Amino acid sequence: MVISVVAWTMAPSDFSDPLTQILIPAQSAMFGLTIGLNGYYGRCFGRVPVTARRLHSPGHLVLPVAIASGALIDIGLRGSGLPSLLALALAASHLRIAVRDWPVRKYYLLGTLAASVSSIHFMFVPEPRVVDWAVWFLILIPAAMLIEGLLDARLARSNGERFIGETHAAAW
Numbered sequence: 001m002v003i004s005v006v007a008w009t010m011a012p013s014d015f016s017d018p019l020t021q022i023l024i025p026a027q028s029a030m031f032g033l034t035i036g037l038n039g040y041y042g043r044c045f046g047r048v049p050v051t052a053r054r055l056h057s058p059g060h061l062v063l064p065v066a067i068a069s070g071a072l073i074d075i076g077l078r079g080s081g082l083p084s085l086l087a088l089a090l091a092a093s094h095l096r097i098a099v100r101d102w103p104v105r106k107y108y109l110l111g112t113l114a115a116s117v118s119s120i121h122f123m124f125v126p127e128p129r130v131v132d133w134a135v136w137f138l139i140l141i142p143a144a145m146l147i148e149g150l151l152d153a154r155l156a157r158s159n160g161e162r163f164i165g166e167t168h169a170a171a172w
Contacts, residue, residue: 063089066085066092067093069085070085073086074086074122078125078130081123082123083120083122084118084119084122087118087141088116090141091111091112091116094112094144095108095112110147111148114144115141118141121136
């Protein structure tokens with residue numbers, strides 16, 4: 001993503017489309033990292049059998065739809081002085097995990113804080129500078145999610161079996 005941002009800033013003004021210069025390469029890089037992370041977890045923790053779980057409507061149905069809808073609605077809200085609905089939906093998603101697995105995963109409040117700050121920041125960004133907000137959003141939220149993921153990995157190493165068996169399986 002850093003390479004994409006640098007290339008975008010150095011590109012001529014008629015070629016510096018943020019979608020093609022930043023977002024598409026970043027999405028491609030995240031897809032590639034996902035493949036690598038799946039291999040890493042497979043080597044470190046082995047293949048984990050999937051058990052049948054029922055879908056929890058707030059977490060598995062409502063929040064992803066709210067996040068996608070918030071992203072689409074935010075296109076029309078640019079420069080209106082309203083908070084970002086995408087960031088608010090992400091904050092709700094992180095808050096749901098923190099409350100559901102409290103106190104074991106209270107560090108998900110970091111993602112809630114990052115998304116809330118990003119949502120408030122969106123209120124004060126004029127329409128011509130929305131790309132600046134998007135770049136900060138793409139730095140702040142993934143940084144918080146990276147920290148949460150590393151803490152989740154530490155939790156899985158330290159007492160993951162007990163947590164998965166007792167706490168998380170019984171969660172709503």
